[in-house]
Amino acid sequence: MANRRPALNHTAMRNLNMALLLRLVRLHAPVSRAELAGLSGLTKAAVSSIVRDLLDVRLVREAAAPACSDPDDAAAPEIGRPGIDLELNPTAGYLLSVEIGVGYVSLLAADFALQIVARRTVETTPGASLDDALALVTALVKSASGPLAREGRPVLGMAVGVAGVVDTTTGVLLFAPNLGWRDAPLQDRLRRTFDAPIVVANEANLAALGESYFHPRPENNFLVYVSSGIGIGGGIVLHDELLTGARGFTGEIGHMTVDPGGLQCACGNIGCWETVASERALFRYARELRAERYPTRLKDVERLSIEMLVEAALARDRLALEALHRVGRWLGLGIANLINIYGPQRVALGGPMALAHEVLLPVIRGEVRRRAFPGVQDSIEIERAAYLGDAALMGGLAYVHKQIMEQPMRWIAGE
Numbered sequence: 001m002a003n004r005r006p007a008l009n010h011t012a013m014r015n016l017n018m019a020l021l022l023r024l025v026r027l028h029a030p031v032s033r034a035e036l037a038g039l040s041g042l043t044k045a046a047v048s049s050i051v052r053d054l055l056d057v058r059l060v061r062e063a064a065a066p067a068c069s070d071p072d073d074a075a076a077p078e079i080g081r082p083g084i085d086l087e088l089n090p091t092a093g094y095l096l097s098v099e100i101g102v103g104y105v106s107l108l109a110a111d112f113a114l115q116i117v118a119r120r121t122v123e124t125t126p127g128a129s130l131d132d133a134l135a136l137v138t139a140l141v142k143s144a145s146g147p148l149a150r151e152g153r154p155v156l157g158m159a160v161g162v163a164g165v166v167d168t169t170t171g172v173l174l175f176a177p178n179l180g181w182r183d184a185p186l187q188d189r190l191r192r193t194f195d196a197p198i199v200v201a202n203e204a205n206l207a208a209l210g211e212s213y214f215h216p217r218p219e220n221n222f223l224v225y226v227s228s229g230i231g232i233g234g235g236i237v238l239h240d241e242l243l244t245g246a247r248g249f250t251g252e253i254g255h256m257t258v259d260p261g262g263l264q265c266a267c268g269n270i271g272c273w274e275t276v277a278s279e280r281a282l283f284r285y286a287r288e289l290r291a292e293r294y295p296t297r298l299k300d301v302e303r304l305s306i307e308m309l310v311e312a313a314l315a316r317d318r319l320a321l322e323a324l325h326r327v328g329r330w331l332g333l334g335i336a337n338l339i340n341i342y343g344p345q346r347v348a349l350g351g352p353m354a355l356a357h358e359v360l361l362p363v364i365r366g367e368v369r370r371r372a373f374p375g376v377q378d379s380i381e382i383e384r385a386a387y388l389g390d391a392a393l394m395g396g397l398a399y400v401h402k403q404i405m406e407q408p409m410r411w412i413a414g415e
């Protein structure tokens with residue numbers, strides 16, 4: 001955040017103004033210099049000067065004139081001649097985002113205008129070692145970046161999301177119970193192979209950032225992101241800043257205790273939120289309801305998927321509905337706690353469980369109405385996350401993009 005020295009030096013001030021204009025170009029492109037002056041409060045001369053630098057380093061470019069008049073331009077006729085519109089320059093370079101999940105390694109590559117230019121996924125064998133996973137990451141990155149490098153596009157940065165607790169200040173993976181790894185210096189290992197800025201972070205934290213970055217709210221962009229799948233993860237994001245805690249991680253919301261007399265969690269604790277509101281809990285409820293002879297058309301409750309339960313619930317299958325309602329009530333209870341603690345503007349439900357959003361969201365909202373403070377829950381949005389399968393990968397792209405957008409002077413200086 002802003003430096004607290006009495007006055008910012010010229011370079012820092014210019015970086016702030018550049019970052020501001022870059023952000024406005026991203027959010028409003030195609031946008032003219034005159035419009036940027038109006039949006040930023042900077043003088044037209046200052047905007048012209050900064051834009052010249054941004055054009056020089058190719059972070060922005062002048063957009064081709066539209067073939068016919070753009071209806072959006074009608075909103076600002078008083079500016080006069082709209083001038084040449086600006087947009088982020090897709091050829092500035094590309095961003096890589098890798099996810100090391102349970103059973104797969106995936107990659108997305110995007111240009112600087114955030115258009116996806118490559119996508120790869122490979123499955124991993126259960127119990128794969130860290131070395132195996134890193135070899136796959138290397139192979140995927142080479143396969144995706146080779147063609148782009150031949151076009152002369154530099155790698156601007158790479159994010160690696162992993163299903164575990166990561167100290168983002170050091171890039172060390174502290175604990176990944178579902179992958180069986182502990183205390184792995186992931187960032188250092190990757191830096192030996194790749195000549196680009198690399199960040200390693202928890203996948204659900206990245207997903208939270210991506211949700212905020214790609215779907216911003218202009219007024220009060222304060223998001224609680226809850227991802228429910230095999231476990232529950234998430235992140236708290238205020239104005240595109242991920243809350244990272246004193247040791248570089250936070251958002252381990254799946255392990256808040258909600259049922260002290262309940263079941264043991266994979267983390268060793270008793271009654272964590274994910275023991276009652278994750279995929280495993282959902283399937284357990286289905287089995288329990290079956291044992292209670294709840295009516296259902298589902299044939300085999302031992303082999304269920306969320307998709308099967310959603311399909312059955314939408315066909316009014318009573319067992320499927322009740323199992324989802326139980327998960328929904330527990331999700332609602334935990335979300336009400338998070339709302340009371342953080343007072344967010346919105347809550348996004350992601351992960352595989354969000355496939356059942358049509359059934360879950362009304363139950364969650366009902367529980368929140370009952371449990372969250374009236375003033376805190378007023379006008380809060382509780383909705384499905386924008387990305388499901390790609391959420392962590394999109395979050396990795398957001399992380400790298402945001403770093404460049406906030407420190408454009410580093411690119412000017414060629415650091």
Ligand SMILES: [Zn+2]
Binds near residue numbers: 254267272
């Ligand atoms: Zn736990």
